[in-house]
Amino acid sequence: MKSHPVFAMPFAKVYPLYIQKAESKGRTRQEVDEVILWLTGYSPKGLAQQIEQQKDFTAFFAEAPRLNPDAKKITGTVCGVRIEDIEHPLMKKLRWLDKLVDELAKGRPMAKILRQEVPAAAPAKARPGRAAARTSTGRAASSSKKKRGKTR
Numbered sequence: 082m083k084s085h086p087v088f089a090m091p092f093a094k095v096y097p098l099y100i101q102k103a104e105s106k107g108r109t110r111q112e113v114d115e116v117i118l119w120l121t122g123y124s125p126k127g128l129a130q131q132i133e134q135q136k137d138f139t140a141f142f143a144e145a146p147r148l149n150p151d152a153k154k155i156t157g158t159v160c161g162v163r164i165e166d167i168e169h170p171l172m173k174k175l176r177w178l179d180k181l182v183d184e185l186a187k188g189r190p191m192a193k194i195l196r197q198e199v200p201a202a203a204p205a206k207a208r209p210g211r212a213a214a215r216t217s218t219g220r221a222a223s224s225s226k227k228k229r230g231k232t233r
Contacts, residue, residue: 088171092141093132099182106186116181119195120174122147142174151196152177159183 103113117128122145131141142148152174156165159179167173184194 085169085172087175088139089137091135091137093135095138096132102182102186106188108185108188112185112191113182115191116185116194117178120149120152120178120181121145122149138175139171142171148174154196155180 099113099117100110103109114125114128117123118125121128121142123131124146127146131144136144155177156163157180158164159176162176164173164176164180167176181194185191
């Protein structure tokens with residue numbers, strides 16, 4: 082793949098658009114920063130310097146302290162392109178960042194966006210001495226019997 086025009090675009094030009102997208106959906110600038118820092122390994126100060134110095138995407142990712150190893154878990158499509166099928170390393174990193182911001186804007190929980198293991202909820206325990214019978218639909222059957230009225 083030839084050098085794509087977006088590679089030469091300053092990250093500082095796109096950053097406000099990420100924030101605008103997130104804020105329009107009720108998320109915050111801090112959350113946008115959190116996903117960027119998670120992906121790239123930048124500190125808040127390092128991210129601010131990249132923005133201030135108007136680094137392009139090529140330099141932004143080349144100078145990233147440490148790409149998160151869990152970034153490989155970012156899958157799906159961005160702009161109709163399946164991330165897993167992208168071969169160019171820089172384009173893949175760009176799409177990872179786009180996908181994280183998209184997930185943020187869609188209201189996905191931060192733990193899932195950051196690909197953190199979320200412990201499965203423990204099944205509800207029945208109270209001692211009160212085992213609930215289940216019907217074929219999976220609903221708990223009523224434990225109280227209806228009183229029958231006497232007919233004369």
